[in-house]
Amino acid sequence: MSTTTAQRTGFGAVLWDYLTTVDHKKIGILYLISGGFFFLIGGLEAMAIRIQLIKPENDFVSAGFYNEILTMHGTTMIFLAAMPLIFALMNAVVPLQIGARDVAFPFLNSLGFWLFLFGGLLLNASWFLGGAPDAGWTAYAPLSTTSPGHGVDFYILGLQISGAGTLIAGINFLVTIVNMRAPGMTYMRLPLFTWTTFVVSALILFAFPALTVGLFLLMFDRLFGSGFFNANMGGNSVIWEHLFWIFGHPEVYILILPAFGVFSEVLPTFAKKRLFGYTAMVFATVLIGFLGFMVWAHHMFTVGLGPAANSIFAVATMAIAVPTGIKIFNWLFTLWGGNIQINSAMLWSLSFIPTFTLGGMTGVMLAAAAADYQYHDTYFVVAHFHYVIVGGVVFGIFAGLHYWWPRMFGKILNETLGKITFWTFFIGFHLTFFIQHFLGLMGMPRRYWVFLADQGLDTGNFISTIGAFLMAVGTIVFLINVIVTTSKGEKVSGDPWDGRTLEWAIPNPTPHYNFKQTPLVRGLDALWVEKTEGRKEMTPAEPLDDIHMPNASILPFIMSLGLFIAGFGFIYQIDNISWLLAVFIGMGITLGAMFVRSVKDDLGHHIHKEDLDKGAGL
Amino acid sequence: MSHDTLNPEVMPSEPEKATLEGKNKFLGFWFFLGGETVLFASLFGTYLALRNSNNGGPTSEELFGLELVFVMTMLLLTSSLTSVYAMYHMKNNDFRKMQIWLGITVALGLGFLGFEIYEFYHYIHHYEFTFRSSAFGSAFYTLVGFHGGHVLFGLLWIITIMARNAKRGLNLYNAPKFYIASLYWHFIDVVWVFIFTVVYLMGVI
Amino acid sequence: MAENTNSVQNELDYHKKKKKEEMKQQVITFALMIVFTIIAFTMVAAGLDKLFVIPIIVVLAIVQVIFQLYYFMHMSHKGHELPAIMMYGGISVAFLTILTFLVLIWW
Ligand SMILES: [Cu+2]
Numbered sequence: 001m002s003t004t005t006a007q008r009t010g011f012g013a014v015l016w017d018y019l020t021t022v023d024h025k026k027i028g029i030l031y032l033i034s035g036g037f038f039f040l041i042g043g044l045e046a047m048a049i050r051i052q053l054i055k056p057e058n059d060f061v062s063a064g065f066y067n068e069i070l071t072m073h074g075t076t077m078i079f080l081a082a083m084p085l086i087f088a089l090m091n092a093v094v095p096l097q098i099g100a101r102d103v104a105f106p107f108l109n110s111l112g113f114w115l116f117l118f119g120g121l122l123l124n125a126s127w128f129l130g131g132a133p134d135a136g137w138t139a140y141a142p143l144s145t146t147s148p149g150h151g152v153d154f155y156i157l158g159l160q161i162s163g164a165g166t167l168i169a170g171i172n173f174l175v176t177i178v179n180m181r182a183p184g185m186t187y188m189r190l191p192l193f194t195w196t197t198f199v200v201s202a203l204i205l206f207a208f209p210a211l212t213v214g215l216f217l218l219m220f221d222r223l224f225g226s227g228f229f230n231a232n233m234g235g236n237s238v239i240w241e242h243l244f245w246i247f248g249h250p251e252v253y254i255l256i257l258p259a260f261g262v263f264s265e266v267l268p269t270f271a272k273k274r275l276f277g278y279t280a281m282v283f284a285t286v287l288i289g290f291l292g293f294m295v296w297a298h299h300m301f302t303v304g305l306g307p308a309a310n311s312i313f314a315v316a317t318m319a320i321a322v323p324t325g326i327k328i329f330n331w332l333f334t335l336w337g338g339n340i341q342i343n344s345a346m347l348w349s350l351s352f353i354p355t356f357t358l359g360g361m362t363g364v365m366l367a368a369a370a371a372d373y374q375y376h377d378t379y380f381v382v383a384h385f386h387y388v389i390v391g392g393v394v395f396g397i398f399a400g401l402h403y404w405w406p407r408m409f410g411k412i413l414n415e416t417l418g419k420i421t422f423w424t425f426f427i428g429f430h431l432t433f434f435i436q437h438f439l440g441l442m443g444m445p446r447r448y449w450v451f452l453a454d455q456g457l458d459t460g461n462f463i464s465t466i467g468a469f470l471m472a473v474g475t476i477v478f479l480i481n482v483i484v485t486t487s488k489g490e491k492v493s494g495d496p497w498d499g500r501t502l503e504w505a506i507p508n509p510t511p512h513y514n515f516k517q518t519p520l521v522r523g524l525d526a527l528w529v530e531k532t533e534g535r536k537e538m539t540p541a542e543p544l545d546d547i548h549m550p551n552a553s554i555l556p557f558i559m560s561l562g563l564f565i566a567g568f569g570f571i572y573q574i575d576n577i578s579w580l581l582a583v584f585i586g587m588g589i590t591l592g593a594m595f596v597r598s599v600k601d602d603l604g605h606h607i608h609k610e611d612l613d614k615g616a617g618l
Numbered sequence: 619m620s621h622d623t624l625n626p627e628v629m630p631s632e633p634e635k636a637t638l639e640g641k642n643k644f645l646g647f648w649f650f651l652g653g654e655t656v657l658f659a660s661l662f663g664t665y666l667a668l669r670n671s672n673n674g675g676p677t678s679e680e681l682f683g684l685e686l687v688f689v690m691t692m693l694l695l696t697s698s699l700t701s702v703y704a705m706y707h708m709k710n711n712d713f714r715k716m717q718i719w720l721g722i723t724v725a726l727g728l729g730f731l732g733f734e735i736y737e738f739y740h741y742i743h744h745y746e747f748t749f750r751s752s753a754f755g756s757a758f759y760t761l762v763g764f765h766g767g768h769v770l771f772g773l774l775w776i777i778t779i780m781a782r783n784a785k786r787g788l789n790l791y792n793a794p795k796f797y798i799a800s801l802y803w804h805f806i807d808v809v810w811v812f813i814f815t816v817v818y819l820m821g822v823i
Numbered sequence: 824m825a826e827n828t829n830s831v832q833n834e835l836d837y838h839k840k841k842k843k844e845e846m847k848q849q850v851i852t853f854a855l856m857i858v859f860t861i862i863a864f865t866m867v868a869a870g871l872d873k874l875f876v877i878p879i880i881v882v883l884a885i886v887q888v889i890f891q892l893y894y895f896m897h898m899s900h901k902g903h904e905l906p907a908i909m910m911y912g913g914i915s916v917a918f919l920t921i922l923t924f925l926v927l928i929w930w
Binding site: 104105108167171172174175178179205206207208209210212213214216217220221224225226227228230232233234235236239242243246595598599601603 | 751
């Protein structure tokens with residue numbers, strides 16, 4: 001069956017292949033393309049913000065439109081760009097790093113992707129349907145409950161659908177890492193990227209339900225007349241803030257921990273040394289994940305929770321600096337005395353260390369509850385979270401893409417263009433955001449449409465905008481790099497970096513079934529262990545045999561499409577009750593597809609061992 | 619060929635975990651329940667924060683009657699035991715008895731759902747206590763309704779896999795499906811224990 | 824092959840016996856759960872003091888849930904280490920959430 005689809009080519013066949021694929025490698029590519037697409041949209045929104053703020057009292061965009069842009073910039077970058085790009089790396093790498101042929105739930109993996117994509121499309125459809133959400137990415141009530149039009153409704157339904165996809169992806173990775181490890185791959189031999197994926201998936205599991213509930217309550221208030229956040233009905237808007245941040249703080253660790261994982265792979269590879277303090281790194285990862293759930297109210301210091309609550313959350317927040325510091329030192333010690341090779345992946349990783357440390361320092365400053373009354377809602381906060389999210393997550397994604405591009409696409413990204421991207425983006429980033437610390441300390445509030453002249457804010461904002469343009473140039477060069485590499489790049493071997501972990505033990509291109517024979521893992525840095533003993537390949541843990549693979553399915557696409565349709569129904573039924581029909585049709589499609597999935601046996605298929613040598617599944 | 623491996627001559631004593639797919643389903647579903655715990659905790663927290671915000675409408679003391687809730691509790695608790703019986707027979711490879719006990723579970727669940735619908739109807743028509751009456755009303759119907767929705771979904775799920783496999787009997791492919799459906803059903807009961815304690819009993823004290 | 828099947832059969836018989844024992848335990852668990860429920864409802868119906876009743880019915884609920892998890896859902900069996908970790912993870916976050924909503928919403 002797989003061979004027949006492989007033989008058919010042409011656009012239609014490729015499209016159908018990707019619509020129905022349950023192969024983690026292809027799903028990783030899907031995540032990369034759609035996450036990259038949303039990253040560009042979010043970037044355009046960022047440019048609009050910076051152009052508006054290039055000079056005092058600018059009128060590049062109107063005030064209302066500015067609110068929409070800044071809301072969508074935050075929402076898009078967090079939920080539709082950073083998260084899926086990280087899932088792209090996880091899908092591309094984690095099953096390979098643990099020596100698995102696929103993830104635990106290939107079908108759900110595909111469902112998670114399509115839910116994310118349709119959620120993102122629903123959210124962005126708002127641009128063309130009367131205006132995007134305009135209540136900030138945090139959507140605080142009562143601003144969000146009273147925002148006119150349907151913008152916030154699109155925010156609610158879009159995030160609800162893509163959030164469901166994220167939860168599914170999280171459970172999938174948890175079970176994959178627990179159950180699908182190759183023989184000998186004990187927990188304390190898992191590569192750090194896999195460890196961070198594991199911890200992050202647990203964070204997703206416990207954080208996203210709070211967002212789900214928060215979004216439901218907001219939806220009920222806006223669309224069905226309930227009174228959760230409505231003080232006139234006895235409601236309380238602080239409930240939203242708690243639910244949002246019980247989710248929201250772990251969310252930033254969901255983003256940053258995989259980036260930590262990337263650096264923990266890149267640095268040892270290009271320093272030609274094993275990761276310093278592996279055990280401490282694992283311990284610090286788990287500890288950060290654990291503490292991440294006890295600090296959310298540091299976003300709410302100025303709400304008035306009282307000195308006792310503020311102190312507890314302040315101390316807990318500062319405590320997170322300890323495991324993070326452990327990590328920073330371990331990376332430095334990994335480099336120390338290493339045979340360091342500088343390339344694009346390495347540049348992103350090396351520059352991450354000081355950049356992120358700066359973001360961490362301002363984080364500790366913000367954690368001081370009393371001082372936070374000064375910083376709150378100023379550009380100081382904007383500078384802080386861009387230092388950790390861009391300087392941590394985006395740098396990590398770029399490092400990961402450069403590092404794993406040969407694994408995903410068989411070619412190394414062009415080094416010259418890679419370095420141009422790095423330097424323009426890196427300089428642009430610091431130009432944009434370093435000055436914002438001072439703008440914030442001077443009292444410039446975040447989210448404002450305009451600022452007045454001659455208050456000492458003009459030059460700073462101008463510099464910041466120039467920096468943003470440099471970042472845009474860097475991004476464009478990266479896109480050119482992708483095109484150039486794809487069309488002109490040369491195919492490399494399966495192990496172009498002289499890698500240490502299992503994903504480099506596979507030939508290029510990666511076969512459909514990943515490993516012809518499941519490898520036997522004999523230590524940390526499994527491939528390096530073999531290399532030090534003079535072998536070039538992994539020792540197989542099993543004789544050559546038939547390989548069981550899951551079947552492709554269109555059902556995940558249909559289920560997600562159903563929810564997409566139902567989403568419109570929910571949004572518009574408040575204007576016209578006949579839109580409930582769309583709810584019923586959409587939910588009918590989704591439940592119908594679930595029913596089909598439940599009653600139709602899906603036993604997968606086998607690639608026969610005789611066919612393996614003939615190149616089946618390549 | 620895969621047909622044989624799913625229908626061994628002698629069923630293992632834990633058929634739900636005999637295949638890798640089964641092990642994955644088992645673990646994944648437990649993890650999902652860990653997430654559901656947070657979901658319901660958020661709803662409980664919201665309810666606890668808003669339970670006195672009746673906004674001039676009926677209060678929980680005026681609304682709740684314990685007799686109906688007691689009957690509903692007994693139905694759901696018993697259905698938990700009957701699904702334990704169903705799993706007991708599944709592990710003994712007695713498909714017919716498993717189906718019978720699952721059938722009883724479904725009947726009890728339907729009874730519970732019927733009472734719940736009657737209860738909501740009663741509140742709306744006799745007390746004019748609705749989802750839109752007050753923050754308390756919103757929180758009450760959301761928490762209890764989410765649970766009711768879970769019951770409904772659980773019933774549809776169990777009925778589907780019962781009907782689907784009625785003719786085929788038990789094998790290693792569907793055993794994990796039955797098992798996780800029963801886990802789901804127990805979890806629904808766990809949530810209800812807190813609902814009757816926190817919402818109803820604490821609501822009338 | 825036949826011999827092999829035989830020994831498997833013996834093992835199954837052993838398991839069967841063990842399961843029967845366990846089933847008895849489950850019924851006892853169920854009886855206790857019913858008793859707890861009745862105690863909780865009676866205490867509330869009797870109109871005893873609030874500060875006295877609420878802690879008791881909450882504890883009874885928690886015990887019932889432990890019964891459900893460990894006996895009905897077999898969390899006491901081996902092979903449930905990770906489910907237990909994730910359940911306790913969920914319960915910890917749940918606890919913090921509910922505590923917050925009790926003390927940090929109105930002031
Ligand atoms: Cu935070």
